[in-house]
Amino acid sequence: MRTPPFLSLASTINLIAPSFGCNIEPYFTRLEAAIENFRKWGYQVKVGPNVYLADDPIASASAQLRAKEFMDAYLDPETDLVLSVGGGEIMNEILPYVDFPKIKEADPKWFMGFSDNTNLSFLLPILSEVKAIYGPNAPSFYEKKPRVNQADALALLSGVNHVEGYPKWTYGNKKEDPYLKLCSYRRPNKIEGQNYSGPVHGTLLGGCLDCILSICGTPFDKVADFVKDKEMIFFLECCDLNPLSFRRGLFQLKQAGYFRSTKLFIFGRPLHYGETAFGLGFKEMALEILGDLNVPLIFNAPLGHLPPSLPFIEGAEATVSLKLDGLEVVYD
Numbered sequence: 001m002r003t004p005p006f007l008s009l010a011s012t013i014n015l016i017a018p019s020f021g022c023n024i025e026p027y028f029t030r031l032e033a034a035i036e037n038f039r040k041w042g043y044q045v046k047v048g049p050n051v052y053l054a055d056d057p058i059a060s061a062s063a064q065l066r067a068k069e070f071m072d073a074y075l076d077p078e079t080d081l082v083l084s085v086g087g088g089e090i091m092n093e094i095l096p097y098v099d100f101p102k103i104k105e106a107d108p109k110w111f112m113g114f115s116d117n118t119n120l121s122f123l124l125p126i127l128s129e130v131k132a133i134y135g136p137n138a139p140s141f142y143e144k145k146p147r148v149n150q151a152d153a154l155a156l157l158s159g160v161n162h163v164e165g166y167p168k169w170t171y172g173n174k175k176e177d178p179y180l181k182l183c184s185y186r187r188p189n190k191i192e193g194q195n196y197s198g199p200v201h202g203t204l205l206g207g208c209l210d211c212i213l214s215i216c217g218t219p220f221d222k223v224a225d226f227v228k229d230k231e232m233i234f235f236l237e238c239c240d241l242n243p244l245s246f247r248r249g250l251f252q253l254k255q256a257g258y259f260r261s262t263k264l265f266i267f268g269r270p271l272h273y274g275e276t277a278f279g280l281g282f283k284e285m286a287l288e289i290l291g292d293l294n295v296p297l298i299f300n301a302p303l304g305h306l307p308p309s310l311p312f313i314e315g316a317e318a319t320v321s322l323k324l325d326g327l328e329v330v331y332d
Contacts, residue, residue, distance in 0.1 A: 019088025125315025
């Protein structure tokens with residue numbers, strides 16, 4: 001597994017829009033502020049051709065053009081980090097046009113993105129043998145002082161091998177955008193361990209379960225081969241899934257051989273936090289499907305669409321420990 005060179009303050013960040021573009025508020029203004037911050041912090045910034053577009057009804061541009069933007073950025077010799085400007089809904093449609101073998105032959109560089117960007121961060125280690133980061137999108141860096149998860153993402157990109165998060169989180173407010181500057185992290189963590197007896201070492205892989213399910217069974221699904229000779233730590237969160245679709249999804253991946261060598265599951269807080277079906281919540285649904293594997297499971301981890309979300313390096317070997325008020329990840 002290849003590790004891209006870590007960033008320095010002279011590094012170049014290449015912004016792309018492989019899913020949604022930043023053509024509406026608040027994303028446009030936040031991205032503009034983030035670009036200004038990146039430059040103040042010493043980075044060089046390039047902006048891809050699709051970043052401010054909405055030429056496709058559900059994305060920034062056609063699947064072909066979005067894939068081309070990614071490939072051009074990744075193969076650009078001046079680029080050190082390819083950073084997505086947004087999540088979305090149909091990023092999986094770019095996959096037939098992404099040349100993963102060519103990326104495997106190219107000099108490694110970082111890709112980082114969240115949510116729909118699972119389609120790349122999850123597959124790059126598997127198909128191109130290069131690490132990626134499941135972490136914040138570019139507009140998240142709009143504040144002059146990065147919040148905890150944005151700061152941790154920059155730290156990982158700079159070579160720090162230890163992150164630990166987080167004692168509090170926010171459920172937001174129905175009348176308030178939970179990402180607004182004035183929305184503080186108020187709720188204490190309630191991370192739970194099941195069958196957990198101590199630190200677990202393994203290879204990290206995961207992201208948004210909604211997206212991973214859309215990969216399962218396609219020509220890009222080489223997960224069973226990837227995991228068979230490794231001790232895996234799967235980190236998973238979900239956006240649109242309710243407890244029943246979450247359960248069905250875990251069953252599907254289990255039957256597809258994804259979890260045959262898993263030593264630890266980390267489940268983030270789902271966007272449908274607190275929902276139940278037939279009296280069962282997300283934790284109970286996971287235990288129904290994965291309980292017979294007799295491996296530790298961590299629930300309500302600082303991961304997912306309810307901020308803050310701890311960044312993870314996909315394809316990296318690390319030791320994960322459950323702490324009193326958070327989760328500690330130490331990379332080899």
